[in-house]
Amino acid sequence: MANKLGIYQRTGAGTPHQLVETHAPLVKKIALHLLARLPDSVQLDDLMQAGMMGLLEAANKYESTKGASFETYAGIRIRGAIVDEIRKGDWVPRSVHRNARRVAQAIKAVESRQGREAQDAEVAQELGMSLDEYHACLNDANGGRLFSLDELNESGDVPIAETDDSDNPLAGITSQAFRRSLADAIEELPEREKLVLSLYYQEELNLKEIGAVLEVSESRVSQIHSQAAMRLRARLSDWQSADSGL
Secondary structure (H helix, E strand, C coil): CCHHHHHHHHHCCCHHHHHHHHHHHHHHHHHHHHHCCCCCCCCCHHHHHHHHHHHHHHHHHHHHHHHHHHHHHHHHHHHHHHHHHHHHHHCCHHHHHHHHHHHHHHHHHHHHCCCCCHHHHHHHHHCCCHHHHHHHHHHHHHHHHHHHHHHHHCCCCCCCCCCCCCCCCCCCHHHHHHHHHHHHHHHHCCHHHHHHHHHHHHCCCCCCHHHHHHCCCHHHHHHHHHHHHHHHHHHHHHHHHHHCCC
């Protein structure tokens, strides 16, 4: 323990207790951001409790000599802990997961066939749905689960997670390969979908605020967000085979 405290003192990061005390507001900020897209039955206190566990873990493991600021590192751990709690809660109907997979598969089929971005009407037709039914499906998906970039693996299609990779020398390579593929896929999204992701994940605006920026309804932002995530899932579903030469 003395050796660990020595690391914090030498780098000026502060003790674990000081880090937790200073960054506790970050837990509420992240919890509120995620809560906005979860069912009403989910309680903020439950998310914050899980987030505090993530913050404690971050404070005990952080070493500033590795480059990332504590706030960045803690944010990843806090979000990861909350997402884990959400997964355990199993608040999402199986039908939502099934429909999400169907939409991703339909997007991939249309884009493979057309050689360009799939349009809403084309995806709806591929699914045998009306456009209104397709948009309702997108709203259900976004309202019923965390469609974050860290959650693309809900169906097991894309195995990514923030974990301790110290015992797995290949994990870093896999993570880097995925991140390169993800960055490329995001860059190739339609401009409006890319903007929604940027405003949500980088600027941390909620769906209502993004709607004000784009001058569309909150429901439409929800649809755009879900479709962006499903398009990414469709385009990343076979990323491992593409990077198998690593």
